[in-house]
Amino acid sequence: MENYDIVVIGGGPAGMAAAVAAREMGIENILLIERDRELGGILQQCIHNGFGLRHFEEDLTGPEFSERYIQRIEELDIPSKLDTMVLNVTENREVVLVNAREGLKAVKAGAIVLAMGCRERARGAINIPGSRPAGVFTAGTAQRLINIEGYMVGKKIMMLGTGDIGLIMARRLTLEGSKVIAVLARKPYPGGLMRNVVQCLYDYDIPLMLQHTVVKILGKDRVRGVLVARTDENSLPIPGTEELYECDTLILSVGLIPENELSLSAGIELDRRTGGPIVNESRETRVPGIFACGNVVHVHDLVDFVVEESEMAGKGAARFVQRSFVQRPVECDDASIALLPGRGLKYVVPQLVNAANVEDRLDLFLRVNRVYGPSYIEVKDGRESIKKVKRPRMNPGEMERVRISRSNIETIKGSNLIVEATEVEG
C-alpha cells in the first residue's frame, strides 16, 4: 500500500492552505486529493470580488485568490491527484480512492486532513410540493453553469432565499440578460449581508419580497411558474395568499451543510450545532490523527477565516506526524477543556482545547443565535470571567472571533469554559 505522511482530502482553499502549512513545517510526503478537474474548489466559480481583504489585504475575486494558493502548491511541489474521489476513510487512517487512471486503490496516511467543504441545501431539503420539471437549480449550480461551463440557466427567474450566493447570482443573471422577477425571503429580513442586498438587488432594481415563499412549482417538462405565498410570524405560508408568478427557472439559495459522509465513515463524532466534526484547538477530530478544517467543520462567511483555520489543521497534522503533538488519551476526556456555547450562542469552534498544544493564543470562532445591538461576548471559567470583548452589533450571518492569550489559558481551573453573549441594557 502507498504511504504518505499526510493526506489532505479536498483541494479548495481549506485543503490547499492546510497542505501548504504542513509543508512549511517540513513534511515532505504530502498528497492532496481533489474530485474536480482542477484545484481551487468553489472559489473558482465565485468570480466576484471581496475575497482576501484580511489575508492578502487586497480585494480579490475568487479565482484570483485561489490562483495564489495554486501557485504556492506548485512552488512547494506538493503532489495532487485530480478527478479523484475518496470513497472511504477509516479510523486507522486508510483512504480508499478511485479515479480513471488508477482505478480503485487504498493509501495509508500518517495523518489526514479533512477539507471537503460544504454543499447546498436543495429542493428536497425544503420540501416544495409540485411537479418535477427542469429549471430548478441551487444558486451554486447555476453559478457553476454560468461562470465556468458557459451555459445560461434561464430567461425569467424567481429566486428563493437570500443567502449571499443567491444575491450575487441575482446580479450575475441580470448582467447576463436574464430577468430576475424577485428574490423571496421567508423571514422579515434578508439572510445575506446588507451590502450584497444593496449592490446586487437595489443597484439593478430587483424586487426583494420579504416574508414570502414558494409553495408550489408548476410545469411539466420545464418550470412554467411558481405559486408564492406570504409567510406569518413563524415563517410559515399563510393559506389564501398564494399568487402565481410565471417564470422558466427557480433558483434556491437556502443554506449550506458541511459535507461529512467521509467523517462519519471514519467514526468521527459530529457536533449537531455546527454539522461538522468536534475539533480541538489544532483542529484534530475525536479520532486521533484525523484533522478537519474549513467549511467541513462549520460554514464560514469569509475564505480568509477558512485559510486561518486550515493553517492550524495543517500545522497540527504535521506535529502529529513529527510526534511533537501532545496527544490527549482517547478514553480520557479529562485532559482537555470543553468549550460550551452558553446563552445567546449558536455554536463555538473549537469544542475542545488541549492547553498543552496552544502556542501563543487560542482563537474562538462563534455565531450568535439572533441579532444583537451593543453587546459583549464573555468566556467564563466557572463564575470567573477570563475574557470579555465588546461588539457594536452582532448577527447570526456574521462569524465572530474572540482571541484568548496563552497566559489566560494557563490559569483555567475548571474542565469547562462557557461562552456567552449579552446585550448591553439601554
Add this chain to the structure above:
Amino acid sequence: MSKINREIICIVCPTGCRIHVSGDNPQALSITGNECKRGEEYALKEITDPRRTLITTVQLNHGRLRRLPVRTNVEIPKRSLFPCMEIINRTEVEAPVEVGQVIISDILGTGADIVATRSMTRA
C-alpha cells in the same frame, strides 16, 4: 437648487452602516451615521459619482474551459455597467491567458481595463 436628503447603505465593508446625507450645497453636505472615514467617502461618491467594479466572463477559444472570468481593474461609473457588458459580450479571447492580462483596455473611455482574473492554458 434641489435639496439633497438621502439614506445610503454603505457597501465598503460587511458592517453596512446606514449613512444619512443631507444639505443644499453639494460642496458642504452633512453626513451622519457612518462608523468610519471610508463610509463618508463612499456616501459622498455615491451622491456625486456612483461607481462599481464590473465582474463577468468572456468567451474563451481553444482554452481548457469555455469562459474566462474578468473584472475591471478600477471601478467604473454605474451607468456604464450595461454598455460595458455589451462590448464584453462581443469579445472573444484566445487561450492561453495569464492572470492580470488586459483583455480590453480603457473600456468605453472609462479609464478602466478589463483584465483576466485567472490563467488558462490551451486545451
